[in-house]
Amino acid sequence: MNLRSSETARSEFSKQPVPLAKDKKGEKKKRKRPRKNRLWSLVTNVPELSILIMLIVGGYILMGVFSKVESTEVLSASSIWLIIVGSFLISTAIATLAVIGGIGGGVIFTPIMLGFTSLDSLVIRATGLVVAMFSGLVSTGPFMKTKLADIKLTFYCGVPITVGALVGSVSAIYLHEGLGDFGDGLVRLSLGILMLVVAWFLFTGGGKTEYPEPERIDRLSVLLGLNGFYWEESLGKVVHYQLTRALIGGIVFIALGFIGGFFGLGGGAFLTATLNLIMMAPVKIAAACSGVLLAISNATAIWTYITYGAMIAIFAAPWMLGQVVGGILGAHLLIRIRAGFVRKILIIILLVSSIKLIIRGVEEAFGINIPIL
């Protein structure tokens, strides 16, 4: 996933002018603005975020002080509270990193939890979908308002990705029921390999171009009227675009939906690349649409896990709240953090978790003991 794409797309999200790749003057001007003013404008522009944060903090204090939760032989009452609060804080950090890095939070959460914990894989994947989805869901409104999320492109790709997501989530339950530990091992192994690909995408930047110009436009794209225009902040003018390869894009989106629903990670890392490199959407449009599509596909896949009973609400709740707060915060405030730095962190996280996943996958699926990590 191209970090610049996410950065620029989210800059439209914020109502303030934000540094862009080709707007050096604007960047200098922006960085001189006092942090206090930026914080205050966030409080005034997005009052619902302040209210939400106050309610969450108040709620967690109440839960800590007046807790009636009983201790067990494994966990004390205070450690349960700490797990809940810790999950919320980690989720907020993951959402922030994911927004800046332009990947779904599930790509960070699911591999780490599957690789380094002994929690049941279905519980992790169900919670992973919550993590992958909610920062995308809250960013949908602002993306639609700024017209960065192209409604035609979103609904055209929305159908194949939701179908793929639904099939993927049902397949995950079947595999879990039918193959047990061997199936879990295969999931870890294949997810580990997939994460290596995501890390490679982050490392290379995906080879995206800001304003791709298709050499040939296929008949289906013309028939569907897959074209549009948006306000380009860095150029100060309207940019028109024409999409292409509608059929190939649709097929790829079925596969991406399946991956997201099956692994419980959203698959957002590949969405922008598909929209930008295959369908030739401008990188800002691709990044915004990928967030919206990620939310639609995960909102389909998660019902399979919910109705099966794999989403344990008490465990998933702080992860959801962290995604909502981190998603809004990351998009409005932290756009100025150097995306390159975040990319390095993400690559390291993905590499370490992919190695661990591959090792655990081989151990579980084939019964081979690998004495590393």
Next chain:
Amino acid sequence: MKEDRPKPPLAGLIYGEIVYWGVLTGSLIVIVGSVLAFLGDNFVPVSYWMTSIWKGETVLQTWEGATGALPNGHWYLSHLTTGDGLSAFGISFGVFSVAPALFLSAAALFREKEWLYGSLAMVGGIVVMIGVLGLALMPK
């Protein structure tokens, strides 16, 4: 000549606003549910949920230990006065906001005579509803 910023389509605004406020409402319900779970009644005790997950028990083992069987459906709808039930409802409410958003967005597209994209939004909404209603074939 100075260009004006393009206005977003009504269907996009409808979709975005419903999802945004739906998620925030779901978050509020989750906060209330979480507090209630620690301070009041629960369908299954919080300590049981967390211990079972922490021990790495499977979904089947967790539910069999709690209620004797997997829920196979929207169990929380009949337990909305409990902390864990309300938390599950809040998350589901936030996720569910996508479905009405798609249908109402489709209605706006139909009104603008965008038949193709209105239909695609309807199909997307129907696929989401198949998931919501648990109509996908699941193992028994």
